[in-house]
Amino acid sequence: MxxxxxxxxxxxxxxxxxxxxxxxxxxxxxxxxxxxxxxxxxxxxxxxxxxxxxxxxxxxxxxxxxxxxRKSKRAQGSAYDFAxxxxxxxxxxxxxxxxxxxxxxxxxxxxxxQESKTKTDLKHGPQEPPKQLFWEKRLQGLLASDDTQEQLQPLDLPKNVQGIGPELTTENILQSISAALHLNTVPIVGQFQSKSSIQKNPGVNIDTNQPHIQHMVVSSDDIRRQEQKVLEARKKLQDAMT
Amino acid sequence: MxxxxxxxxxxxxxxxxxxxxxxxxxxxxxxxxxxxxxxxxxxxxxxxxxxxxxxxxxxxxxxxxxxxxRKSKRAQGSAYDFAxxxxxxxxxxxxxxxxxxxxxxxxxxxxxxQESKTKTDLKHGPQEPPKQLFWEKRLQGLLASDDTQEQLQPLDLPKNVQGIGPELTTENILQSISAALHLNTVPIVGQFQSKSSIQKNPGVNIDTNQPHIQHMVVSSDDIRRQEQKVLEARKKLQDAMT
DNA sequence: CGGAGTGCATGG
DNA sequence: CCATGCACTCCG
Missing domain, CATH: 3.30.890.10 (Methyl-cpg-binding Protein 2; Chain A)
Structure with missing residues (x-):
């Protein structure tokens, strides 16, 4: 494996x-x-x-x-792309x-x-289009399923992980975190702005590089508890296989 | 000097x-x-x-x-390169x-x-485009001049150096020999094919690495006579300078 | 002989 | 026209 x-x-x-x-x-x-x-x-x-x-x-x-x-080639002769x-x-x-x-x-x-402050060449590197601020809502209602067609059960969130967008479900928040873990090259720490200031003016206050959760601190205790859980899970798997 | x-x-x-x-x-x-x-x-x-x-x-x-x-940079804004x-x-x-x-x-x-007959990799080494067979004719009528703008006199050829192309002048032949002396890494001996077979089918029979002169043998006598001429010329120069 | 640094063919 | 990918040079 x-x-x-x-x-x-x-x-x-x-x-x-x-x-x-x-x-x-x-x-x-x-x-x-x-x-x-x-x-x-x-x-x-x-x-x-x-x-x-x-x-x-x-x-x-x-x-x-x-x-x-890549977008797939547009259908020939189509006057308008309805998709x-x-x-x-x-x-x-x-x-x-x-x-x-x-x-x-x-x-x-x-x-x-050494860094040169006088040269700022905007043309270097591919340009990224703006992100839709609450794109996770588009996924609402979709669920992954395993290869027996059975839908996987949603996960729970720890208590210190709190959503920060308008009416985001636990599901939305998990998608947001998952995306951030996959796409970012910086540590995932959540939004620094307060929940209220973000809901008042998301366009200004949201950090699009972070998932839509309130600022979150992971303590040494959290890490130790997680390690313990992993060890237990491995033990169970090992027992099951013998 | x-x-x-x-x-x-x-x-x-x-x-x-x-x-x-x-x-x-x-x-x-x-x-x-x-x-x-x-x-x-x-x-x-x-x-x-x-x-x-x-x-x-x-x-x-x-x-x-x-x-x-290297070609020099193309002129800016020129729609077509007339050169x-x-x-x-x-x-x-x-x-x-x-x-x-x-x-x-x-x-x-x-x-x-030792030479390997099984490996023939055409991709190795810079590739040379085909040569125009009688390129020297393009230079016909051009004469070098010295820095007082006076044209230099054409040279004569020894009797055993005979042209082999179609209507090549003494001038063309000298250009051909001069080029061969400068460009080749093999001895300059002239064309091995007969004058008639070259004029019948130049594309097949001409050796593009040799000047357009009939095969030429330089004897020890030729070399001795040439050395004598050089010595005489040096002597005259020496006398003239004193 | 390796490998950093550059050349340059290729195709989008 | 330029970004890309790899061949090649040159010197340790």
Missing amino acids: EINTLPSGWKREEVVRKSGLSVGKTDVYYYSPDGKKVRSKPHLARCLGENFDMAAFDFRSGKIIHSAL RGLRNDGAMVIPIRQTASIFKQPVTVIRNR | EINTLPSGWKREEVVRKSGLSVGKTDVYYYSPDGKKVRSKPHLARCLGENFDMAAFDFRSGKIIHSAL RGLRNDGAMVIPIRQTASIFKQPVTVIRNR
């Missing part, structure tokens, strides 16, 4: 060309946990094997780019299995030059 | 890598007349000094590659001063492997 908990030691490096015809351009390299240098997306995919979907991963920036997902209202626009991509687990974690950026 | 008659003792060595990731690839080294090993084109250029144009010299093969000459019909396409590059004099002479190739 494959263990999907991947080595967490990947690093990202950004090198500026210092001479030649291509001076000023940057090359991006990744280093695998065992120190191997990876110089292109196809090579990275090869290193990770078949179990990772790299379609939405942007090699250059090291981030997930929704717009990298536009429901199109897969990146704001409602279901996040599960979109990318390699290693990229859920922050990666180290190494630079070979 | 610089003497442009360069040391003739340069050697070229080709070494095949026997292990590692790059097994089978070759490294090329040159040895200067005083035995210094040269491992790269920049280093070679440094050794030869400023008086050599290495732009067309291919370090790996030891040959002149016309396509190595295309006259472009410097390699078939009519005037050969004088194109490269270092040492490369007019054959260089010794040392191999550390």
